[in-house]
Every structure is written in structure tokens, then in C-alpha cells.
Amino acid sequence: MVLLKGLGRKYCHSADTVTVIDFTDGLKPASPDGATTIGTERTRSDIPVNALSEHLLTREYIERQKRILSFLEKDDLFNKKTQYSLSRPDRYRLGLARAKRAKQFAVKHGWDEDVYKMAEYLIDDVSPLHLHLHMFMNTIREQASDEQRAYWLPKIESWEVIGAYAQTELGHGSNTKEFIMHSPTLTASKWWNGTLGRTANHAVVMAQLKIPDRSNGKLRSFGLHPFIMQVRDFVTHQPPKTIIVGDIGPKMGYASMDNAYMLFDNHRIPHSAMLSRFSRLDLETNEYVKPPHQYVVYGSLTAGRVNIILQARIVLARAVTVAVRYVSIRRQFVNRDTPEAKLETAVLDYPTVQIRVLPLLATSFALHYTGKAMKQLFDRVRSSIEQSGDFAELADLHSTSLGLKSLCTTYATDGIETCRRAMGGHGFSAASGLVRLRNDYGSRPTVEGDNWMITQQVAQYLLKKMKTLEVGSGTASTTIDITLQRFLQASNKTPHFPVLDYDEAILAAFEWRSSYLVSKAYQAREVRGEAHTSLLVQFYRLSNAYSQSILVNNFHAIFTNTAGVSDKPPQGATEVLHDLFRLYALYTIEAEAKEFLQSGALSMDVLELLPGAIQSLMDRIRPHAVRLVDSWGIPDFLLDSALGRYDGKVYEDLFDRAHRQNPLNDHTFNNKWWSDEIELGSGDAGKILAKL
Template sequence: MSFDNNVPTKFPALAPKAPSGDLLLAHERAKAQFNVDELSKFMYTEEWLNKMHKVLKVLETEPAFDKTNRYYESRQQRVGSAYMKDKRLIELIREHNWDETEVQIASFLYDMSSPFTLHYGMFIPTLKSQTTDEQKKLFLEPALKHQIIGCYAQTELGHGSNVQGLETTATYIPETNEFELHSPTLTSAKWWIGGLGTAATHAIVMARLISNGKDLGPHPFCVQIRSLEDHRPMKGVTVGDIGPKFGFNSVDNGFVMFDHYRIPHVAFLSKYAQVKPGSGEYIKPPNAKLSYGTMVFVRANIVMGVRYAIAKATTIAVRYSAVRQQFVDAASPRKWNNKVIETPVLDYTMQQYRLLPTIAAAYACFFTGSEMLRLYNLNQEAMQQGNFSLLADLHASSSGLKSLTTTMAVEAIEDCRRACGGHGYSMFSGLGMFYQDYLPNVTWEGDNYILTQQTARYLLKTFRNVVAGKAVPSEYNQTVTYLSQYMQNPKAKCPATSPKDFLNPELVLSAFGFRAAYGIAQVAEQIDRHGRSWNSMLVEISRISKAHCQFMLIRNFIVSLQDNAKLSKDTVKVLRTLSALFALHTMEKELADFVLSGYLNSEQATMLKTQVIDLLEQVRPQAVALVDAFALPDYYLHSALGRYDGKVYESMTSMAEREPLNQTMVVAEYEKIIKPLVHQGKNQGRWSADGTLQHAKL
């Protein structure tokens, strides 16, 4: 009997067990007590949503943007697909005359970094902000036209967060008016540089400037890495890809080393600092704080990006939890058409405890990200007038918030994946690869633990100023405000006498402010009075940064809902409940700090826990509508579990059919491996009815 081995595996045309996912989600959406579209427009603006839908229609019909095979591709195929997307995006921009926002939306929806990502994300912005007019013509204009492709080469094999420890040198040669780039050690190899592995022709290289025998520290240079004729490495340059990674494998992260490689004087980016031709005289930047503004902007956008990350994870997990049914709750059985059905897992309190505070965290990050961008713009205006008073607080807070929120996002993605049970382990969930690719956020733009030290230094300095009477509370500096309140009453106690008292926003803010101030005061005492070293206090230093930033997240969430004329009363009511859940769930997780500070007693801790469970019950009917308001299209989610229509099981089986191993009835290795083993087994013995192998007598 012969058969066609090339016939793919197909599932029978059967429907899932009733009620179907679409009906279950429709039932959930009918519970909403607010207008989903109103909330979406508030977060994104109607203009942005319209642009997203316009761009989405284009991408869904473009082969280069097709995600169908994303979960089945090898690394080489993934990089190749990313290249095709990059090329087609450039063409689409011209064909549809997309503006900057529409280009950003296209990259957001595709949701996978590519070899050109750092060209847009770091190479071009650096050239815009740190070049002279001459350098803009030489480097920026060709970069904007894709005549050169760039990346940003800072991290080295031996140094990452410690930028001052970078080893690559750039020595000024006055005789030829050139700089000589050199990698003196193996650890000086630039490493982890996105786009450098195969794509980049140029790189912004951070190297130690040496002029007239003086080491002036790391400075940026625009350096040609590969030939514009045949893409081969320039003489004196060793460059390549660093190999497969835990995630992010659509990007060609690379390495580069320089062997006394000469570059022209104009390669030194000299908008702020200069090296005079001939003499090599070094001219310092006019203000060392000028670069802080850019860092604040980047980190504020990272916080907004956290909102998207948590929103994606919770959208998938919440929708799936509303569709997935397990067991019958004997105490409160679910019925559908008068028949008892299994309980959707979202009805279980433990599932709510895992997921509903995560929804709240996404909204908290939205409000704080918005506030950080508002303060960034205020600070930019102030700095233009020579006023740097906002900068220190803003820089410290943005550093700590980047650390806190990206850690929250990584934990949320993994918690949501686990909340999806066994199917969460499948790539088809949309959470596995997402977790892998998001994970670098806790390291780049500042390692999360290192950044907390920047925040803590500012907090301790501010505390000392408050103690000395040198700091005055203001609307824009909440750090001084809560520290001043603490100093007025360092023995304050929480006034709550019932669980509902914890719904008072002023009580909650006072609690978080006191907790942060108490921690700062304790660290200051250990360092200033008891002579403890900075290194010995790093654990507590991390904790006070976290406490400060949690205060900010909660304050921004609460304050943003006060007198908000852009939202209806119904929507504000739901969001206030959500803000209370976020605040009290956070307080419960950090309960040790509040009790050790003496602010909460054990009875109040019990009240707090009671109120958290009560809030879960209030938020539960709004859960699906709240994730719908994130307005994340199925194309973006690329998840069998998180589909808007709830067709989870149809999608899982359809995606399994596309698995390359299922494209033939019999695996290719059968003839060489399985068949000889099976036939050998037949010759050596036989299987009995009880499933044991009866060996033939020799």
C-alpha cells in the first residue's frame, strides 16, 4: 500500500466545546461600566488611533510584514525576514507619504527589532543632537537617505554600565589631523552592538579621547566600518556577529575591534566638545548637564513602552482566562443556557490576584509616562532660559523609574505567561518570544541595579538639604514635599481603623511618602553618622530608589484622575478603583517596609489585605473591557490565546498545522533512525498484551 508522504497534517473540522470563546468574551464585554472607545482615545488620541488603523490595513496585506512564520523560523531566517521588512518599510514610507508618527506605528505593530532598528533609534538621533552643520551634511543627510546605515557602539566585552571604564582609544595625530582608533585588549572589543553584525556601514563609536598625552575620557566618533562599494570591513577593522542570544535573535548584534585605524578629524562629533586641528587643544562642553535632557527623554519613553509591554501581556492573559474553563465551582456553579458549565479561570480569586493588579500597573505606567514627558518639556523650556532647577529631580526620578518599571514589565510578562497554564508555554501564546525579546530592557539604557544608585544619591542629597533647611517644597519637586512632611512628624502612624479607610487617596499617598522618607533617613543615618560604606548599603540603596519611584507611580495615577475633564464620570470611577487596587496591592507586596517603619500595625496590615480582595471583586467585571481599551490589534499581539474574537482553540490548532514538522505525514528521519530500531525490535522479541517486551530465545 502506497501513500503520499507530502500531505500535511490537518485537524478535523470540529467546533470547540460550547460555549465558544467569542460568546464568552461578548458576555464579558457586556459587563463594562465605562466606554471603552472613550478610554482608548484618551490614552492615544483619536488621531493616533486613526493613523494606526490606516497603517494596519497596509501592513496586513504586505508579505514583508507577514508574521505567519515568525514562530517557526531559524535565526538566519529571522534576520532575513527582518531585513525584508526594513527594505519594504522604506518603500512604503515613500509610497504612502507616511509621517514620523506613522513610521513609528508601523514599527510598533510589527513588534520585532531588526538590523536597522539602531539606525533609527540611536545613530540618527545622535547625529541630530551632537553634530555641527558640516557633520550633518557628511553623516546625517546620507543616513536619512539610507546611503549609509549606522549603529551605536558603546558597550565593550569587558565594560557596559561603567562607561568611564571603556578601553577603546582615539588618539589625536596632529601631523595628519587624524584620530587613531585602537582596541588595546581583548576586553576592549565593542560587543552587543545592534545592527553591527551584518548591516552597518558606520557606527557612532564611544572611545577614550587622547590628545597631547591627556586621557579626556569617552567621546563619540562617527566611524566607517565597512566599504560602501562591496560591504567588506575596512582595513584595520575586525567586525562580525556575536552569535545566538537568549532572545532578540532578529537583530544582528555584533562586535568590532580596531587595529590603529585612522579616521579623519571631522569624525569627532563636536557640537559640544572640540579638538582644535593641529594643536590638539581640547575645548570642554559649555555645560556638563546638557546630555541629561536626552537621557530623561529616552527613559520617559521607556516608561511609556512599559505600558505597552504590560498591556500586551495582560490583554493575552485576561482574554484567555475569560475563555479557558476549568472545573465546576460547587459553591457558585456557572450556567449557560440553563446548563452548568466549567468555570472560566478568571472567576477564580487567585487568577484575579495574579492578573488584575497587572492591568492596573499598565495604566499606572501610562499616567507616569505621560507626566514624565510633560516634565521633560517643562525642563527643556527652563534649560533654554538657563534654569536647571528641575533637572536633578527629573533625571534621578527617570533613572529610578526606568529601573522599577522595566523590572515590573519583565515580571508581569512571565506572570501572565504562567497564568495561561500549559498553553502559556507554547510560542503560539505570544508570550514566550515576547519575554525573550523584552528582557534586554532591564540592562540597556542603564543596568537596573546601577540606575538605583543614581536615584539614591539624589534622594540622600535632598534629604540632607531638607534637614539643613536648604530645600523648599514645590509643585514640581514632590521629593522635598514628602521628606519635609516626614521631618515634621517622623513618628507618624497610619490613621486607618477599617479596610475602607485604605480607599482614601490622601491616606495612601501619606503612607507611601512616609515609607520612602523613613528608608532614606535610615540610609542617611547609617552612612553619615555610623560611617557605613556606600558598597555595604547597596541593598538598602536599591530599596529607597524603589520606594521613591513607587510613590511617584501611585501619586501620578491618583492625581491624574482628579478633576479630569477629558473623561466621563463612569470611566473615572473605574480608573479610581483601578488606582486603588494598584496602590494597595503594591503596599501589600512591600508590607514589611510599612510595618518596620512603624507606620502600619499588624491589625491594619490585615485590613489592607481584606481591602485588596474586595477591590479584585470590583475590578473583575471590567477586566476584559479594560484590556480592550488598550486597543492592541490581533496583528500586533500575534497570539492564539489573546485574539479579540476569543477563537483560542481554533487558532492553536491552525498554528500547529503550520509547524514545519507537520508538513509531511512521516518524519524524514524515519527511514534512517526509527525504522531500523522498530524492525530490530521486531526481530528480537514481541510485545505481550500487558505491554511488556517478550525477548526471543537465543
């Protein structure tokens, strides 16, 4: 036993563990403790957790997750204990060290890229190599010519070349066989480019290709094209004098990521830098050969958005997992109508907590089935294009993925915060596991298409559909055509769908409301000629209504006879999934009641009954809540949450993090105002100032 400096705490060293010895060691939580309570919760439901997990994630995924976890848990570098206490520069250092260690594992154990990505997901840093592994590598693979691929890919896959992704202006000097990059103003600086701030030595730069016209020498634009360029030296890791590049500084999240600013001073890159799989510029004649179809640009963006929907699902599931487990364990106040009951009520038994957490639980499943459907649609569209040059469904896929990106990332971002608040005071602690998730994921609503701005593209697509139907020039071919046509044929009615009685009425009500909003926007824009900009709020609401309709349709499809075997949920889970489907739908109808009423899809009488119906569904789902979140199979290692851990040992873990793992408690401070010393007895007056 030793007494450590200034701590007043005794430690017992044995083998490789250090244990604090004080009177708290023998203390246990009050009975019933969290482990007991959550065990009881799990006996209240007979949902087949493993079967539901496999239905959601596939057996292959679950096994891969388990396997990679066993590597990460054994290496101290991936221990998350004190990372919340680190400075921003140390958070970057840690992120870099982890990305490198995972690569060492990958090389040693022959991991393929899917396995590495699983490791990246579980490590749960925003990796400083992220852009290298995704946007940069994908762009080279898709856009480089065979010759360029042969040169670059080995260097990129071996991480000799580490790349980022940026957009910029570009001018081309015709006589020099070089391109010139220049930033004439501060506002021309690139900004936010991940991996480029401190990590990368190369970048793919998407730039306006400008070529001097042979007749008059004036620059002509040929649109965005990808170029690969070196930004830092292989040995010194310094940029050339004609490039200024650095990290933009601290952010709301993404502490371990180096987002960049970059400016060029007439920086020259060779002709060979232009990635020329689809379009190219002849070296001798300066002749431009244009790409075959805009899909080459669309494709990877749409693929990215499909992944964003799948990510939104798991992010929301993660927040809901923490919240459901904690509010099952946490008790507060004895029921005032039965004061003789000694045990306080579990917080999840309060309707005020249920109404926040359980609809989000339902939403996580709604997002899942639509993410999955979008992935299937994307694969089908890509193979149609590749096999038969059939672009028919591309526009539909493109606009649907935009609307869903907007809605789903808003759901997940807001959902994390709702879960956080539903947990009361402890939700504010980093030990909740939701703080970093909230701050990192908070980027989603504004990146890769701002959630408000992109919805105008969805509305434009729908208005175009409506126009075709209105002028009678097209046949109803896609689902949306048929839906709109059905609405047009009955649009003078107020159908008042019996949404409490039939699933079909729910689907019809969502379609009706969405079609009504399309029709209203069409009248404003196409018939009355109102300005596009003046309708943007309408467009946003329309896009959300349309996307919600897609979510209920895809969710409901798993209960129909047409669902494929692999799409059907396991027997024992069907009933509660159906309750979740109805909860998502009815909760959304109530939240958006105004539009459902205005369109005539909902009557005031049914609206009055909705709160009761929603509460009944929540009562039915309540006993299954813990098993439902268990089915998402999110490991404790990823959750990093005292409140949401699988075994329910909430208070033991909270105390352990505070009393044994918090570095601030290793210091004793000088609280005398007349002394500038901060650490008691250290004579460190003024030291903190040097860090400012």
C-alpha cells in the first residue's frame, strides 16, 4: 500500500492492477441494483433477440463485429477511458495513432476493406484517415484511367500516398501543358476538407476545367473535373511554397479529424493530373473529350447518401439503446396514486419519458427498413445502368435519396438530443456516451447537402411528375406517378382515412397528405407562377411528407405477403414490430396533424383519439423495450456509456469513472484568490497563461 502524492487516497498495487482503497470500496448500489432490474426487464419479454439481430444485421455482420472487437479490446490504444479529458491536439494524435494501429492489424491479419471499416466504426474516432479511405480512394478507382489506376492505386492502398478531397477553381495555361491553381481572394480558400489539414500528402481536387478558346484565347468552362495532386512532401511532410494548407481549428465535434483550409499561389500541376476515365483533354491538340453521362457524378454521391441513411439508423439505435436501458433502471418518485408502493417508479413507466423515447425506438426500425430498401434500389439501378444502359429509375433514386438524407439525419440528430434530455441530469455527463456522438453526428444536417436546401430538388422532381400527369403527356410508370394519379382522380374528396383501424388507411393517409402538398405547390409554382424562392418552406415540408410516406411504406412491406423470405422478420418479433410500425405512423400523424387535417386525410374525430391510441401502443411496446434495443447488438465497447451498458451496472460504472478514472482528481488546487498559483504547492503561477 502506498500513499500517492497529494491525493489523500491509498492505492493497493497487485500484479498489473491498481486499486483504490477507501471506505467506498465496499459500497454497493441500493437494492434492487441496475443489474437485477435490467435482468427482470429481459424476462418480461420473449422477443427472440438473436433471431431479430440476424434479421437486422445478418449473421456475417454480427460475427465480424465480434471478431474485430476481440482485437480492439486487447489493445490499450483503443481504451476510451480518459479520451474526453484530452486536449484537441492530443485527440488528433490519438486518432492518428489508432488509425495506424488498425492498419497494422489489417496488414498483419489480412483484413479486407470491409473488415477495416468495421474496425473504424468500432474505434469510433472520426479517423484522420477517413477521407483517404473513402472519398479519395473511391474517386481514384472510379475516375482514373487504367494507366492512372496502375500508377496510383498500389501507392494509395499501401498508404504511401495519403489523400484527401477538395473542390476549387482552376485555370489552364495552354502552352505549358500544365494546369494552374490559384486563389485570388481569402474567400476562394478551400475549407473543411477532412484529412487534408495535417495528414494527407495528396488530394483529389474537383475543379472547374477552363481551357482557352482557340479562336479568341478566352477561357471557356467545361464543368467540374477531378485532378490528383501532391500537397506535401513525402519526407518533410511540408507543402510547397505555392500552397498554404493547415487545420481550421476546433469544432463542435470531429476533434480527431483535421479539416483543412488550403490556398494556392499560381500552383502548377502536370497535365497527367487530370483523372481521365470518362473525359479527357488531349495533350497535343487541347481537344476536350466529354463524359458519356452525368451518372458518373451522380453515382457516388447517391451511394454516399444511401450509406448516410444506414448510418442514421445505427446512430439513432445507439442513442435509443442507452436511453432505454438507463430509464428502465433509473427510478424516481413513488406513484402518487399508490403511495403505499415502496419502490419508486422506473422512469420509463412515465408517459412523459415514453413519448420521447419509444417513438424514437420505432423510428430506428423505420429507418432500417428504408435504408435497406434504398440499398437494394441502388444496387438494382446501378446494375440496370451497367448492364443495359437503362437510366429510367436514376432520377427517382436521386431525388428520393436527397429527401431521405434530409429527413433521416434530422431524425437522428434530434433523436440523440431527445434521448440525452430524457435521461435527466446524467445525460449531461460524458459517461452517458451520448456527448461525443451528439457533437460528432451534429455535422450531418448541414454537410453533404444542407438538410433544408436539398429538399428543393425533391420538390422540383415531384412537381415535374405532377406536370407530366396534369398535361397528360406521360404514363404513370413509377410508384410516385401512380400515387399522384390516384390523388388527382379523387382530389375533391376529404377521405378521412380510418388510420386507427387499418394499416392500409395509414399508408393511404401518408400518400394523400404528400400528394396534397405536391398539388398545392404545383398550383403555386406552375399555375400561379409564384417565385421559386418564395416556396422553399413549402418545398421543405413537402419533401419531408414524401419521405415519411416512403418510411411507412417500406416498414409496412415487411408484413405483406410479397415480402421476400430474407426481408420477413422472425416469427416471435412480428407482433411488436407491427406495434412499432403503427407507433411510428400514428406518432407522426399526430406530430404533423395540421397537414393531415388540411389535406382531409384525417378527421378531427380521429385526431381526438390519437393520443389514446399512441399510449396503448406504448403500453404494449414497453415490456419489450430492453430486448428490442438488445437486438441492435451494439457492443458496450462502442456505446462507451455507464448509463447504457448491457449489464445494467450503471452506478458502479459512474462511480468508477469519477473516482478512479478521472485525471482531474489527481490534482490538488490552490483556491486562494490572492495567489496566482494553481496547483497547490507547485509554484506554477502564470503557467496556464502560456497555453493561451
